[in-house]
Amino acid sequence: MKYLKVTPASLLFIPFPAHAQPGIDEMQQIKQNLTSSFFSAVDFSLVLAGLFGIVGAVKIYHNWQMGKERITNDVAAWFFASFFMVIAGAFLQAVFGI
Numbered sequence: 081m082k083y084l085k086v087t088p089a090s091l092l093f094i095p096f097p098a099h100a101q102p103g104i105d106e107m108q109q110i111k112q113n114l115t116s117s118f119f120s121a122v123d124f125s126l127v128l129a130g131l132f133g134i135v136g137a138v139k140i141y142h143n144w145q146m147g148k149e150r151i152t153n154d155v156a157a158w159f160f161a162s163f164f165m166v167i168a169g170a171f172l173q174a175v176f177g178i
Contacts, residue, residue: 125169132162 136158140151 122169122173125165125172129162129165129169132158132165136162 136154140154140158143151143154
């Protein structure tokens with residue numbers, strides 16, 4: 081009688097039961113949950129950009145009225161802070177495909 085030698089490489093071809101990840105229904109449910117909460121995050125980024133713009137405008141106006149004539153750095157800083165928030169919301173929307 082011949083004996084079959086078992087090598088570690090031959091163990092790769094033996095079928096083992098696999099535990100799969102959640103199915104299509106679960107993935108659709110997760111996407112739906114993400115969609116319902118993600119749009120509020122995009123809206124939050126737009127609201128935050130608006131608040132940055134308003135606070136920046138008030139601070140720049142105050143500095144201008146106090147006699148500070150060189151306000152271009154402040155204008156650029158507050159503008160790009162609000163612009164970054166708008167771009168961040170659009171970026172998150174593009175990355176998650178929602």
